[in-house]
Amino acid sequence: MPISQTVYYGSSSTQKKSLSGIPQLEITPSEESINIHGQTSLEELTKQMYKQNVELAVVNKTLRVIRALYSVTIESLEVEDVTQRLVDTIVKELNLTAVLISLIDEQNNILKPIAITRSAEIIKALEYLGKPLESFVVGLDNLSNLAINVVKDKERKITGNLLDILVPHVRQRDADKVEEITGIKTLILYPILLGEKCLGVINIALAKKVDDLSRVQRETLEQLLNVVSTSLDRAQLYENLKIANEKLKELDKLKDEFVSLASHELRSPMTTIKGSLSTILDGYAGEVSKETREFLTAAYSENDRLIRLVNNLLNISRIESGRLKFLVTNVDMSKLMKDEVDNMQMAAKERGLTLTIDKTENLPLVLADEDKIREVLINLLGNAIKFTHQGGITVSAKVDKDMVVTSVTDTGNGIAPEDQDLLFKKFSQVRRGTYSRQTGGTGLGLYISKKIIEGLQGQIWLTSTVGKGTTFFFSLPIIK
């Protein structure tokens, strides 16, 4: 009766591989243990049980180590940390002298030592060599180094000479000295493979002169390599992701600075145009003829349109990157309305429209971002002026429960119910899918206004009758 193959789970008849690569046992007597008369002798059964017990012990051990390795990968995601923990766990669980893991650095085309057992002997050996571990990098084309051959051939290799993995950094007598200090007699090198890809090399050091590991050690180790490669791959992916994320953050910051600077540069000349035109129109630079006034007023309101456009683009970039922030203070809506109605008066006059304020006395203060609300009001007034051809625009405000509701009413064409849904969506003007528009504009204003008002705990809505006109409302919370 030959020794059953089942002791080692490399056999085919009694072991199946599960999907995870962990061997599974079939606890059934092998065919050889059943005699021709269909009876099994007690001796045979005992042997069988013994073998299966040994096998079970090996599997148990493997499972325990794999579990330990998995927990390593769960506890940390830093490549160096994971590697060091893997090294420590393998040495401890398999009673090895030392383990060294080197990983491939594709960018620099090198194999780089990452972690080694930190025993007193190893530390002493490194001190003797006078260089830190990470300096023992080897070019991937240096075939005089055994580890590089492991990477190239994707198969394990064994040596009794430490020099094989230390070239080109040391000479034979230094390698011998390291051997003397550490007591390492045999090195077994395994490639760390992930599918077809080689991530690096794991170096197993033994204090005995042997041709190979014990079979139990070998089988266990070969099972572990799967876990090692996936956990290292995971850590490397995470690290790459982290680097990419940092780069993105940096880019985002740069973009933010750029937008800020670009809007500054765009708004600066518009400021001086606005200031100069209004100074002329207000009569500070001599008398202005009626005709000149007409042209200058047009220039003034077109310039204001540009300013609104830049402000809206600035807002949209912040909304889109999720960074619309609010500086909330107590805001006096009556004052704000008066400011903006004064500000837009010229644009209204230019189109022959009236622009008036109705009922704003004794309004309580609201909790809002003054600059942002100003932009909302400017957007609503700008739209009302743009879409009204005769009549006028009235701004009003009233208290409704714990909110102040501001409204902008125009005598324009009105908005058909089917178009009302589109209004607060992004690029509402563009969505109509045609360039033959009656009026200009990016269609961003109402979308931005909605984001601003909702961000300030208010609401924005409208009522409209085709042919009669439209009223836009927005509410903001009264301070408590």
Place this chain on the structure above:
Amino acid sequence: MAKILFIEDDPLLVKIYSTRLSVDGYEVISAENGEDGLQIAETQAPDLIVLDIMMPRLDGFSVLEKLRQSEKTRNTPILVYSNLGQEDEIVRAKKMGATDFVIKANLSPTEMINKIKEHLPK
């Protein structure tokens, strides 16, 4: 009458405001960079300072910090007047002691002058 210091590197803007404010009887003095602005603020005792941010030599934030450290300008109203104006910049200026932050392009000169009058010590 009140004396207003513009620390502002755009001479056209300074001209617009000195034209308009002098009609209302205010005295406008100006500096076209941060360093000169600091010196004039120290020696001329303005009643209010309008301060740009992006300027040659010393930027508005540094000027603001120094103005608030100085005995003479510690309590002077300072309107930061800039076309920057992301929330972070506004918060930063206010933390450093700016009385208000005005985004240049958003206000007409009339509105800006109203703001100045509003913040002038009564």
